[in-house]
Amino acid sequence: MIxxxxxxxxxxxxxxxxxxxxxxxxxxxxIIFFGWLFLWYLGKDLSMVSYQHEAVWNxxxxxxxxxxxxxxxxGTLLPLLFLWRGALLxxxxxxxxxxxxxxxxxxxxxxxxxxxxxxxxxxxxxxxVIAMGFFALSKAGDVLSIDSLxxxxxxxxxxxxxxxxxxxxxxxxxxxxxxxxxxxxxIAKLRNSGLEWVFSxxxxxxxxxxxxxxxxxxDLNLDFPGIGLLCKGMALFALGIELxxxxxxxxxxxxxxxxxxxxxLQTGITVLMRDDFTQxxxxxxFWLPWDRHWPANGVSSRYSAAVPA
Amino acid sequence: MTVVRxxxxxxxxxxxxxxxxxxxxxxxxxxxxxxxxxxxxxxxQTWEIIELHGIPEDPAxxxxxxxxxxxxxxxxxxQGVERLxxxxxxxxxxxxxxxATIGQFKKSYETNRLEKQHDLEPISGVALYIRHxxxxxxxxxxxxxxxxxxxxxxxx
Numbered sequence: 051m052i053x054x055x056x057x058x059x060x061x062x063x064x065x066x067x068x069x070x071x072x073x074x075x076x077x078x079x080x081i082i083f084f085g086w087l088f089l090w091y092l093g094k095d096l097s098m099v100s101y102q103h104e105a106v107w108n109x110x111x112x113x114x115x116x117x118x119x120x121x122x123x124x125g126t127l128l129p130l131l132f133l134w135r136g137a138l139l140x141x142x143x144x145x146x147x148x149x150x151x152x153x154x155x156x157x158x159x160x161x162x163x164x165x166x167x168x169x170x171x172x173x174x175x176x177x178x179v180i181a182m183g184f185f186a187l188s189k190a191g192d193v194l195s196i197d198s199l200x201x202x203x204x205x206x207x208x209x210x211x212x213x214x215x216x217x218x219x220x221x222x223x224x225x226x227x228x229x230x231x232x233x234x235x236x237i238a239k240l241r242n243s244g245l246e247w248v249f250s251x252x253x254x255x256x257x258x259x260x261x262x263x264x265x266x267x268x269d270l271n272l273d274f275p276g277i278g279l280l281c282k283g284m285a286l287f288a289l290g291i292e293l294x295x296x297x298x299x300x301x302x303x304x305x306x307x308x309x310x311x312x313x314x315l316q317t318g319i320t321v322l323m324r325d326d327f328t329q330x331x332x333x334x335x336f337w338l339p340w341d342r343h344w345p346a347n348g349v350s351s352r353y354s355a356a357v358p359a
Numbered sequence: 360m361t362v363v364r365x366x367x368x369x370x371x372x373x374x375x376x377x378x379x380x381x382x383x384x385x386x387x388x389x390x391x392x393x394x395x396x397x398x399x400x401x402x403x404q405t406w407e408i409i410e411l412h413g414i415p416e417d418p419a420x421x422x423x424x425x426x427x428x429x430x431x432x433x434x435x436x437x438q439g440v441e442r443l444x445x446x447x448x449x450x451x452x453x454x455x456x457x458x459a460t461i462g463q464f465k466k467s468y469e470t471n472r473l474e475k476q477h478d479l480e481p482i483s484g485v486a487l488y489i490r491h492x493x494x495x496x497x498x499x500x501x502x503x504x505x506x507x508x509x510x511x512x513x514x515x
Contacts, residue, residue: 063369067363067365067368067372068360094432094433094434095431095433096433096469097433097466098431098432098433098434099433099434101431101434101463101464101466101467101470102434102439102460102463103456103459103460103462103463105439105443105456105457105459105460106439106440106442106460107439108439108442110388110390111389111390112389112390114393130411159391161388162391163391164433165433166390168436168438168439169438169439169441169442170436170438170439171388171390171393172436173395173397175391176390176391176392176393177391179391180375180391180392184371187371189369201368210394214360215365216360219368219372223371223372224373224374225491226375226376227375230375230376230379230380231379231393231395233393234379234382234383234393234394235395235396235397235399237383237394238383238386238394238395238396238397238399239398239399241386241399242396242399242400242401243399243400243401243403246401247399247401250401251500251501252401252402254500254501255402255404255494255503256398256402258501258502258503259402259503261405262408262492262503262505263408265393266452267403272500272501272502273497273498273500273502275499276499277499277500278499278500315477325397
């Protein structure tokens with residue numbers, strides 16, 4: 051029985067990660083992911099961390115691993131910032147895709163972790179750096195990229211458009227990552243506050259806090275009949291959906307419900323509490339059903355005419 | 360795809376999940392891995408909110424609270440400053456460091472102004488305030504009411 055379970059689990063894992071897929075969904079995710087982050091970080095001058103005073107310097111583990119002991123000068127950070135933005139753009143366009151993704155991951159890890167080294171860690175960008183690392187290991191630049199154009203025009207090599215496991219696992223990695231994050235958030239609530247997090251006035255208080263300190267996009271009236279019950283309902287929805295998030299990995303219909311609920315939850319947080327998840331939101335692109343437009347079994351015949359014999 | 364590469368990839372994914380699980384179990388941050396504790400603690404019944412106000416160069420003008428566009432993205436969270444405010448009672452150096460720390464915000468404000476990131480007026484210093492709120496019962500529940508604004512320190 052245990053052996054049977056092991057065999058089935060291995061088969062499931064193999065299908066989940068390595069079932070051959072079209073290269074196009076991964077390429078589209080690459081373009082959206084790096085393009086979104088390029089635009090998002092274009093207006094954010096991360097080099098301004100050098101204006102922090104050393105009295106509030108509290109480097110995160112990664113910064114200590116980089117061997118950085120003092121707040122870097124802005125003059126050191128600015129060239130890195132420009133290089134990083136350039137790498138985000140070239141990764142989006144698919145130019146030297148793996149190298150660009152690697153640069154994005156390493157420089158991004160350094161620059162972003164610096165911003166967390168002042169007694170406050172934001173939770174909206176760690177997953178992005180990890181996803182950049184996944185791209186650096188992947189073959190996301192095989193199609194819809196400058197690399198593929200160069201290979202075709204100069205190298206004379208055929209376009210690699212055959213379905214392959216290489217085009218599936220990076221998307222699955224990001225999906226797993228996203229669900230682990232939400233599950234962790236659910237566990238943290240239970241661990242730190244228990245069910246009181248749902249069945250007390252906590253959610254109502256959180257909304258008051260946002261209203262008075264963050265100028266939410268929608269200025270809600272927080273004093274009307276039934277507001278307490280409504281807030282408890284919102285808290286129950288948030289905790290419930292976070293705890294069942296991993297189920298989205300096992301069933302397509304469950305995924306549709308869970309992922310849209312999580313997106314709704316984060317949109318609600320952005321609108322009502324002005325907590326910015328907009329850069330993180332790009333990870334939802336990996337959950338869109340791209341394979342319906344580019345099914346694995348339709349790729350070879352569809353593009354075979356473009357492939358030189 | 361070779362078996363070796365498949366195993367390697369599975370190990371990378373396993374590693375990422377395991378580090379996250381480790382963070383969840385021990386309840387610690389190891390950025391970019393985390394146990395994602397945002398909003399997980401119960402909110403207190405009274406709040407003290409840290410605010411930075413600009414002191415205009417023109418003495419005839421009133422101090423103003425920094426709008427978010429006047430603060431660089433990576434300096435908006437003031438937890439480090441908040442920590443120094445709390446340390447003031449225990450550490451005699453904390454107040455001096457606090458003054459120096461908020462002085463840095465003046466520099467970043469002026470740098471951003473000169474780089475045309477915002478078009479607010481020049482400032483001669485930054486003042487640190489704490490805004491106090493308290494919970495008050497209402498007909499349908501409660502509201503958070505501001506009960507005071509305290510000026511803690513100013514940098515020049």
